[in-house]
Amino acid sequence: xxxxxxxxxxxxxxxxxxxxxxxxxxxxxxxxxxxxxxxxxxxxxxxxxxxxxxxxxxxxxxxxxxxxxxxxxxxxxxxxxxxxxxxxxxxxxxxxxxxxxxxxxxxxxxxxxxxxxxxxxxxxxxxxxxxxxxxxxxxxxxxxxxxxxxxxxxxxxxxxxxxxxxxxxxxxxxxxxxxxxxxxxxxxxxxxxxxxxxxxxxxxxxxxxxxxxxxxxxxxxxxxxxxxxxxxxxxxxxxxxxxxxxxxxxxxxxxxxxxxxxxxxxxxxxxxxxxxxxxxxxxxxxxxxxxxxxxxxxxxxxxxxxxxxxxxxxxxxxxxxxxxxxxxxxxxxxxxxxxxxxxxxxxxxxxxxxxxxxxxxxxxxxxxxxxxxxxxxxxxxxxxxxxxxxxxxxxxxxxxxxxxxxxxxxxxxxxxxxxxxxx
Ligand SMILES: Nc1ncnc2c1ncn2[C@@H]1O[C@H](COP(=O)(O)OS(=O)(=O)O)[C@@H](OP(=O)(O)O)[C@H]1O
Numbered sequence: 001x002x003x004x005x006x007x008x009x010x011x012x013x014x015x016x017x018x019x020x021x022x023x024x025x026x027x028x029x030x031x032x033x034x035x036x037x038x039x040x041x042x043x044x045x046x047x048x049x050x051x052x053x054x055x056x057x058x059x060x061x062x063x064x065x066x067x068x069x070x071x072x073x074x075x076x077x078x079x080x081x082x083x084x085x086x087x088x089x090x091x092x093x094x095x096x097x098x099x100x101x102x103x104x105x106x107x108x109x110x111x112x113x114x115x116x117x118x119x120x121x122x123x124x125x126x127x128x129x130x131x132x133x134x135x136x137x138x139x140x141x142x143x144x145x146x147x148x149x150x151x152x153x154x155x156x157x158x159x160x161x162x163x164x165x166x167x168x169x170x171x172x173x174x175x176x177x178x179x180x181x182x183x184x185x186x187x188x189x190x191x192x193x194x195x196x197x198x199x200x201x202x203x204x205x206x207x208x209x210x211x212x213x214x215x216x217x218x219x220x221x222x223x224x225x226x227x228x229x230x231x232x233x234x235x236x237x238x239x240x241x242x243x244x245x246x247x248x249x250x251x252x253x254x255x256x257x258x259x260x261x262x263x264x265x266x267x268x269x270x271x272x273x274x275x276x277x278x279x280x281x282x283x284x285x286x287x288x289x290x291x292x293x294x295x296x297x298x299x300x301x302x303x304x305x306x307x308x309x310x311x312x313x314x315x316x317x318x319x320x321x322x323x324x325x326x327x328x329x330x331x332x333x334x335x336x337x338x339x340x341x342x343x344x345x346x347x348x349x350x351x352x353x354x355x356x357x358x359x360x361x362x363x364x365x366x367x368x369x370x371x372x373x374x375x376x377x378x379x380x381x382x383x384x385x386x387x388x389x390x391x392x393x394x395x396x397x398x399x400x401x402x403x404x405x406x407x408x409x410x411x412x413x414x415x416x417x418x419x420x421x422x423x
Pocket of ligand 1: 083084085086088171252254276
């Protein structure tokens, strides 16, 4: 018995030493890469010149479109990828569109985000030189409009997506809790419930990664996530955002959102087909009582205001688009998605990570868990559909690699995560 205990202790100690060592190496590498960002910052005042933007657009190959569909798809766009809002599903749509039309992405370098949570700088873009122009910017970042605008033609369309702050908070809390030291000292069976019953006991704005616990949307957009909902600065920031973004999607109305996206960008139905990506298994989702939902809303008051504001603008857009027309389009999108599901997916739906046979389709997992579901591609798939099926089912990290992005820092972190915290 004591021999087993001793073995366990030695393994724990080894893991701990390895963790400390690797964390230090990671921090050092992170600081070094960040230093280079700061150095380049001041030299970059040049924006994307219109002449270059026109050249970019000329290179776009137009697919054969039926006469009923619009012939000039918009190709310059910024997708502000917010956290835990169904943004990976949108990202997959953008990757496929960009690949098909040979568009130029502004990608991060060495990792899958733009040095999040540091504010975005255009110098964080892979191989960036002042004056460079891109078609699409879409990886996680802490938004800075001025910096993003340097990369894109002036006609670029700015899009983002929001989600009900209660569900977003629940998702973020459960996904990131091991990466947020503030949560480590929460005792009790359900950490999320304990936290919501007394958030001020556990929360500190200065603590490492604390933004994952409060107004994460506000933080992602570059604002102060510690403002309370009734602070006048919250509405001021929301109005500022409404002048920056052309279209704000809502995760709860995902299909309607995609129809508005298609309409805004003059894309086709084929362009917006999707499978739900990055979803957690049901048992990892905490059910909140109505009382706790109210507490989560109060705690995330700034995000709640943001969501309410853009939920209203969203439905105004739907009204202008036409309710009946929207209903028909959503029906068609669902029909086409179901068709693709039958063509592409083994056993008709998502599966646990341990049951995914091909690592190309294994989604990134949170620290110490395997809660994110993925898919198996059908074995005897019709060859004409193989490419599109594989693209639709490829998670973000693998897709970025395929598009030529080096992800050495992300992979190193993945290795540390699995070695130290793996099951
Ligand atoms: N199509 C669609 N409709 C509604 N909801 C969807 C959709 N696709 C993904 N999801 C849910 O979005 C959550 C993952 O969000 P992200 O991909 O933005 O996460 S991440 O920040 O990139 O890790 C994750 O939520 P949780 O399962 O609650 O964590 C997904 O289930």
